[in-house]
Amino acid sequence: MIVFLQSLISGVLIGGVYALIGIGLTIIFGVMRVINFAHGEILMLGMYLTWNLFTRLGIDPYVSVLICIPVMFVFGGLLQKLFINRMLGALPQNQILLTIGLGLIMSNTMMLIYTSDYQILTTSYSSSSFSLGGISISEPLAISFLITAAITAVLYWFLMKTDTGQAIRATAQDREAAQLMGINVQWMSILAFGMGSALAATAGALISPTYYIFPQVGGTFTLKAFVITVLGGMGSIVGATLGGIIIGVAESMSAVYISSGWKDVVVYVLFLLVLLFKPSGLMGKSRM
């Protein structure tokens, strides 16, 4: 029972970070109908940024979120302006290939700079944990979860209550109608891609104390981000949050009850089953 509860809780905690990755992807998809295959690579850039800030300037990884968010927001906005924007009307396949190409450029540029060696970011609390009613909880995971929850709350407030947030949602609902209502759709797209990138990079910063950092780490996360968003329903933020937690729990459960080598297989099989039996996801409308 203890083992079950323990893996459930650590699944929920890591799931919170996954949710952040998924929300980023889903905002981009919602506003532009573009699937960003470089999402994991943007997360990887966030990890390296955090690692550099930590090893060179001694900035704590959780504090570096404050630097990651604006830097990667600008980076994402530029990506949208320079590349994605010109491909908005193109075939979905070509958009996917374009973002795969951008991802390759990012991961291989980082490999040229930092080689493909694994980097480890060890903080004083990297492996420490505290006990809650007999269940031990990893300290970095718990902090990450709290930060994630705070960011998600701010994001909801932004999207629901502010004018800009509403404009973004309107663009996601119907691009043309939004344009007719006087919304600057171009600017909303840049904002959405910036936000998506900032969220992915934040997730990267938050997991950097508990993960190996290497240039190819993004691939797994890109795929995971899709599993999360498809599970929740493409374009749904609530769905992405739910999807993130489900995937986190599925992973940690299968690592405990099957083996850690098979946990990704469990996630992908889950993904394929969702695609087959409920392609619209848990919260989304069908777009098949």
Place this chain on the structure above:
Amino acid sequence: MRAILNRLNSDRGFSPVAISLWIVVLAGLAIFPKFVESPYALHIMILLFLSTIMGESWNILGGYTGQYSVGHAAYFGVGAYTTMMLMQYKQIPPWIGMWVGVAVVVVVALVIGSICFRLRGPYFVLASIAVAEVMRLCAMNLKELTNGAEGILATEIPPFTIGGTVVTDFLSKVPFYYIGLGFAVVTILVTWLVQHSKLGYYFQAIREDQDAAHSLGINLSFHKNVALVLSAIFTSLAGSFYAIYIGFIDPPTVLALDISVQIVLICIIGGIGTIYGPVVGSLVLVPLSEALRSNLIAQAIFKAGLANEESGVGVFLKENLAHAHALIYGILVVVVIMFMPDGVLGFFRKLFAARNRGNA
């Protein structure tokens, strides 16, 4: 005579020019190893054939049927692993193993097809990637079967014998050259058939508009599966060929997402859905990645005086450019998708069309 010429010139036949070109090129390629003995030149040619086979076979599914699979590493890996495992564990020679691989890949493709073909557009792409990733993780985890992350090393390739006489011993690169050439020619012919046969017209109808094709009575899932099986068979043969030629396989070299992307890339760069697109794509990609890998490009930069070999930049180039081929792939994808979405072939076709209009 006129009728025959008309027949040859018609859409379904070869033009005399095309036939003569084919004969000249094939004859040239057939005698190439007699004159060029450099193993490196042969190696490049073998890689060109391999890349052409991979590109043409993806083209059948992606180019002509419009199903953008980004999971073709699965079929490549099945061919490579089946052949290698049979050879290393059961001493079954590769020219038998590769056909066993084909049999296995047909089953695998039908299973993958029945899952993925219910999905469309980006969802199909995602599912194809997920399935290939599952295969890669299985190869990593089923250690007793695949030797896991350590991979399988071929200790020796049994010679090819017919009735006790050794036909070829696989000791030099020459037999690989001819086998590669043979498969490349066959895949090009199959692609030609796909473009010009009734089956191929069904494929292209599905590519253009699946719903319209369906309403005209084309059985979508049947024809998509036929295209996938055809495509998977040749990809698997390429995998078997690669495994035996290189003599070592592990999950990252035959089952990774990179392989799938590379296969798609061969077609995008040359021109998707054209017979010679993958050939052109291979002619661009293979020499480029080989030049990077063998540091030829770094040497050229030094010779041109663009950088000093001893300087910091020079040392950096020498040490790192060899690993940069994936970076160059990325840049190529972005440039091609943004500026020549019809590939190099389409780009030149447009260029010539514009020039002809200018002359007229």
